Amino acid sequence: xxxxxxxxxxxxxxxxxxxxxxxxxxxxxxxxxxxxxxxxxxxxxxxxxxxxxxxxxxxxxxxxxxxxxxxxxxxxxxxxxxxxxxxxxxxxxxxxxxxxxxxxxxxx
Amino acid sequence: xxxxxxxxxxxxxxxxxxxxxxxxxxxxxxxxxxxxxxxxxxxxxxxxxxxxxxxxxxxxxxxxxxxxxxxxxxxxxxxxxxxxxxxxxxxxxxxxxxxxxxxxxxxxxxxxxxxxxxxxxxxxxxxxxxxxxxxxxxxxxxxxxxxxxxxxxxxxxxxxxxxxxxxxxxxxxxxxxxxxxxxxxxxxxxxxxxxxxxxxxxxxxxxxxxxxxxxxxxxxxxxxxxxxxxxxxxxxxxxxxxxxxxxxxxxxxxxxxxxxxxxxxxxxxxxxxxxxxxxxxxxxxxxxxxxxxxxxxxxxxxxxxxxxxxxxxxxxxxxxxxxxxxxxxxxxxxxxxxxxxxxxxxxxxxxxxxxxxxxxxxxxxxxxxxxxxxxxxxxxxxxxxxxxxxxxxxxxxxxxxxxxxxxxxxxxxxxxxxxxxxxxxxxxxx
Numbered sequence: 001x002x003x004x005x006x007x008x009x010x011x012x013x014x015x016x017x018x019x020x021x022x023x024x025x026x027x028x029x030x031x032x033x034x035x036x037x038x039x040x041x042x043x044x045x046x047x048x049x050x051x052x053x054x055x056x057x058x059x060x061x062x063x064x065x066x067x068x069x070x071x072x073x074x075x076x077x078x079x080x081x082x083x084x085x086x087x088x089x090x091x092x093x094x095x096x097x098x099x100x101x102x103x104x105x106x107x108x
Numbered sequence: 109x110x111x112x113x114x115x116x117x118x119x120x121x122x123x124x125x126x127x128x129x130x131x132x133x134x135x136x137x138x139x140x141x142x143x144x145x146x147x148x149x150x151x152x153x154x155x156x157x158x159x160x161x162x163x164x165x166x167x168x169x170x171x172x173x174x175x176x177x178x179x180x181x182x183x184x185x186x187x188x189x190x191x192x193x194x195x196x197x198x199x200x201x202x203x204x205x206x207x208x209x210x211x212x213x214x215x216x217x218x219x220x221x222x223x224x225x226x227x228x229x230x231x232x233x234x235x236x237x238x239x240x241x242x243x244x245x246x247x248x249x250x251x252x253x254x255x256x257x258x259x260x261x262x263x264x265x266x267x268x269x270x271x272x273x274x275x276x277x278x279x280x281x282x283x284x285x286x287x288x289x290x291x292x293x294x295x296x297x298x299x300x301x302x303x304x305x306x307x308x309x310x311x312x313x314x315x316x317x318x319x320x321x322x323x324x325x326x327x328x329x330x331x332x333x334x335x336x337x338x339x340x341x342x343x344x345x346x347x348x349x350x351x352x353x354x355x356x357x358x359x360x361x362x363x364x365x366x367x368x369x370x371x372x373x374x375x376x377x378x379x380x381x382x383x384x385x386x387x388x389x390x391x392x393x394x395x396x397x398x399x400x401x402x403x404x405x406x407x408x409x410x411x412x413x414x415x416x417x418x419x420x421x422x423x424x425x426x427x428x429x430x431x432x433x434x435x436x437x438x439x440x441x442x443x444x445x446x447x448x449x450x451x452x453x454x455x456x457x458x459x460x461x462x463x464x465x466x467x468x469x470x471x472x473x474x475x476x477x478x479x480x481x482x483x484x485x486x487x488x489x490x491x492x493x494x495x496x497x498x499x500x501x502x503x504x505x506x507x508x509x510x511x512x513x514x515x516x517x518x519x520x521x522x523x524x525x526x527x528x529x530x531x532x533x534x535x536x537x538x
Contacts, residue, residue: 001153001474001476002152002201002473002509011432013157020176025358029431037457037458038457038458047292048293049292049293049294049297050292050293051291051292054291054292054293054308055538059453059454060453060454061452061453061477064216064453064454064455064456064460065457065458066456067359067456068456068458068460069433069459071428071431071433071434071437071455072230072428072429073367073427073428074224074225074427074428074431075216075220075224075225075228075414075415075427075430075431075432075434076220076224076225076364076366076368076427076431076433076453077223077361077433077456077459078223078364078365078366079221080308080309080360080361080364080365081308081309081363081364081366082510096477097480100452100477100480100481102388103452103460103464103480103481106317
């Protein structure tokens, strides 16, 4: 439950073009990422290695808010290549305990 | 005391040259390991005592009580899931498979959200393999496809692949060529002689195009394939054919993308065909240090490497139906045992929601998000640091993990034994 780990996996990497775009307020604040399977607020960072239109969120609880359960007959969900929209938000990135608060036994 | 040649219990590289200093039964210094491995060996905050959930809160209890509660949950379940196993040793795997058989459960490993599709691809086609020792000493061309070893397997290049001097590659990096194929530039691609940036989800097309060129049918290809020029593809194919010994390492860029196991099947075919021209091997970049070991133990115990369902009284394997995400997403699993893994972090949320709805027993040295949705939490000793045992490197080489310090916690194997005894007692009572 290291805070460094959770910080590292609750960040969305954006290309230079997307990071600097007026729509994303030039990388200020957080972003709300939405896919057909869910949505989540994450922080942003610039990754010059990314082409425009592709984002990267490391494997972890935040990325998995955006992944569907279908394993296409092979047992493994498709974690990559999911269409997503990214928009700026003033909302905070939830901490890990807060993120799981809505689930079953995580308590109030 | 200085312990030499310690094997690192972090990733599938199983680096076996770590030097650890121990004073008064405490690890004081870790040398040669990468940051990830050193952090694992040094350890961090532990779960202090067994816990059971009462009125929504986890409260401390005894090991005996925790074993009884765990056994009740698994014994009473109609279709329990026994999941994880990647960060523990093969001795624990053996006990886990025995427990799965006794409770008629489904047992699956973290490969299910990692290289599971690789295993399916390999079952379809077979694998032209080699050890990492052979790669170190012979490979003069190394391909990393959908894999970023600089960040995920930090010492791979220094010990086994691109940046190491081998018996027949004495010049090291200067004598070797490195090709990276990925959807983005990474720290690994910056070390490459050639980098192909493909569009997400087009791996299968690009591999097929390379197979056509290697097979002498490149003239039928269009000028661009998946955003890559034909010239670049021809160049890559020629580099691969010209190698004395080629090594093709692939990561989750292939297994997690569109195409899944078919991407692996196609890569295996490419490497088979390259063997008509030169010597070429292919290997998945296994993540957690002993996820490969679970596949080995499960295969020799049950005939299948993962996703094994014992509910029929005999082992049954059908990923898509019997893998962890499937039995959870379909609402079939009515209890779960999680050992040395963290499905709450690594499964899609809708699957984690299902897991949170059923009773969960966790065995782990460390708290992780799965603890937050568990009903019984049983802390164990850290395998490979506090407990010895066998682990399998990503090339299938078994290595003996060392015990560096003595722990007051029981091993995963001992915990599983405790639960098995309680399950048998419940069976006798009925």
